[in-house]
Amino acid sequence: MKGMGNLGNMMKQMQKQASGMQKKMEEVQASLKERVLEASSGGGMVTVHVNGRQEILSIKIDKEVVDPDDVQMLEDLILAAVSQALKNSQEMYQEEMGKLTGGINIPGLSNLL
Numbered sequence: 001m002k003g004m005g006n007l008g009n010m011m012k013q014m015q016k017q018a019s020g021m022q023k024k025m026e027e028v029q030a031s032l033k034e035r036v037l038e039a040s041s042g043g044g045m046v047t048v049h050v051n052g053r054q055e056i057l058s059i060k061i062d063k064e065v066v067d068p069d070d071v072q073m074l075e076d077l078i079l080a081a082v083s084q085a086l087k088n089s090q091e092m093y094q095e096e097m098g099k100l101t102g103g104i105n106i107p108g109l110s111n112l113l
Contacts, residue, residue, distance in 0.1 A: 021100070028096050029053065037092065039085035046077040050085040052092050 032052025040047040045065040049057040059082070065074055 024100055025097075028100055032093060032096060035092065037085060037088045039081050039088055041080035041084070042077040046074075046081040048078075048081040048085040050082075050089045052089055052096070054086055054089045054093070056082065056085070 035052040
């Protein structure tokens with residue numbers, strides 16, 4: 001059965017390609033962990049640093065924005081800065097994974113964060 005031999009070779013080739021892609025994905029994910037993004041709100045009064053793996057690394061709050069009589073404003077500024085930082089991180093992740101997959105949407109790939 002000559003056709004089965006070709007099928008076996010095709011399967012081996014596909015496994016090799018999948019293994020290579022997995023290695024590249026691991027490299028990209030390691031790289032993303034090292035890349036730091038910054039987002040701020042309130043004209044820089046609250047600044048958030050996040051990496052490409054959507055891990056919040058730091059939050060800096062200017063002491064002038066700390067008003068015990070207006071905690072709601074500080075909460076809003078923190079929420080806005082964190083939300084923007086995470087959005088930027090997600091966009092960077094999608095861009096890097098898109099480069100790896102050639103723009104093909106692979107189900108479950110975004111769940112690897």
